[in-house]
Amino acid sequence: MLQQISKSAVNASGNVEGGTCPLLTPSGIDFFEANGFLTLPILTTQTEVQHLIALYDALFRDRAGWETGDHFDFANTGEAGVQPSIPQILNPSRYEPRLRHTLFRENATLIARQLLGSSATLVYEHAMLKPAGSAGVTPWHQDEAFYPKYTNYKSITFWMPLQAVDQSNGCLEFIPGSHLAALVPHHSIDNDPRIPGLEADHANRVAAVACPLPAGGATIHHCRTLHTAGPNTSSDPRRAYCLAFGVRSRAHTVRTEHPWIKQKRTASARRAADAQSALARSASALKQVVKALLR
Numbered sequence: 671m672l673q674q675i676s677k678s679a680v681n682a683s684g685n686v687e688g689g690t691c692p693l694l695t696p697s698g699i700d701f702f703e704a705n706g707f708l709t710l711p712i713l714t715t716q717t718e719v720q721h722l723i724a725l726y727d728a729l730f731r732d733r734a735g736w737e738t739g740d741h742f743d744f745a746n747t748g749e750a751g752v753q754p755s756i757p758q759i760l761n762p763s764r765y766e767p768r769l770r771h772t773l774f775r776e777n778a779t780l781i782a783r784q785l786l787g788s789s790a791t792l793v794y795e796h797a798m799l800k801p802a803g804s805a806g807v808t809p810w811h812q813d814e815a816f817y818p819k820y821t822n823y824k825s826i827t828f829w830m831p832l833q834a835v836d837q838s839n840g841c842l843e844f845i846p847g848s849h850l851a852a853l854v855p856h857h858s859i860d861n862d863p864r865i866p867g868l869e870a871d872h873a874n875r876v877a878a879v880a881c882p883l884p885a886g887g888a889t890i891h892h893c894r895t896l897h898t899a900g901p902n903t904s905s906d907p908r909r910a911y912c913l914a915f916g917v918r919s920r921a922h923t924v925r926t927e928h929p930w931i932k933q934k935r936t937a938s939a940r941r942a943a944d945a946q947s948a949l950a951r952s953a954s955a956l957k958q959v960v961k962a963l964l965r
C-alpha cells in the first residue's frame with residue numbers, strides 16, 4: 671500500500687531531519703476509497719515513537735488541558751476519585767508544541783493530500799489512552815457524529831499506536847464500506863449525556879475487520895466509517911495518537927446540531943465554558959486598562 675517506507679530520522683529536539691516519505695500506491699488509494707479504512711505498517715521511526723511516548727505520558731501525568739475542558743474520560747462522567755477508563759486529550763499540541771513538528775504529522779499530511787487533494791490540512795488531533803488493564807471499550811461510532819454545528823469539513827483520521835496493538839489491547843476494528851452509507855443516529859454511552867463518548871444506535875459488526883499494528887504504524891479511516899476498539903487487557907498502557915485532516919469549505923457539513931450532541935451535559939464542556947468566560951473577563955479588564963492609559 672505504501673510506495674516507499676520512511677527512512678527519516680528524528681533529532682533530539684523532535685524535529686525532522688531530511689529523509690524520504692511514504693506515499694500510497696494507486697491500489698492503496700483504491701482500497702481506502704472502497705473500504706473507508708487502510709492499514710499502514712509504518713508511518714514514523716521507532717526513535718520518534720520513543721520521543722512521542724515521553725511527551726504523551728507527560729501530558730497525561732500533568733493533566734494537560736483539564737482546566738480548559740480538553741482533557742476528560744471518554745467513557746465515564748469523570749467524577750472526582752473515579753479512575754478514568756479512557757482518558758482523552760483534545761488538541762494535545764496546544765499543551766505540548768513539540769507535537770507540531772513530528773515526522774508522523776509530516777508524513778500523514780502528505781498522504782492526506784493524496785487522498786483529499788492539495789488543500790487538505792490538519793483539522794483536529796487527539797490522544798486516547800487506555801491504561802493497563804482498562805475495561806474501557808470505545809463503542810461503535812462514526813467520527814462525523816461528534817462534529818459540532820458549523821463544522822466545515824469531512825475528516826480522515828490517522829490513528830497511530832505508540833506500542834504494538836491487537837485485539838487484546840484495543841486495536842481499531844472497522845466495518846468495510848460503511849463510509850458509503852449515511853450517518854447513523856448515535857446516543858451517549860449508557861444513554862448518559864454526562865459521558866462524552868458516543869455509540870452508534872446500530873452497527874452490523876459481523877463484517878468487522880480488526881487491524882493489528884506495530885508501534886509507529888497507523889490506520890486511516892473516513893469520518894463515516896463505523897469503528898470500535900476493545901478494552902486493554904494487557905499490563906501496559908495502550909497509547910494512541912490521532913491526527914485528522916480535511917478540506918475546509920464555505921459550506922457547513924453540519925447545519926443543524928446533532929440531537930445527541932445537543933443533549934450533552936458533560937463536566938468538560940462546563941470547564942471549557944468557565945475557562946472561556948474567565949478569558950473574556952481578563953480581555954475586558956485589559957481593554958479598560960488600555961483605554962484608561964490612552965485617555
Ligand SMILES: O=C(O)CCC(=O)C(=O)O
Nearest residue numbers: 798808813829899910912
Ligand atoms: O483509540 C480508540 O480507542 C478509538 C479512537 C477513535 O475512535 C478515533 O480516533 O476515531
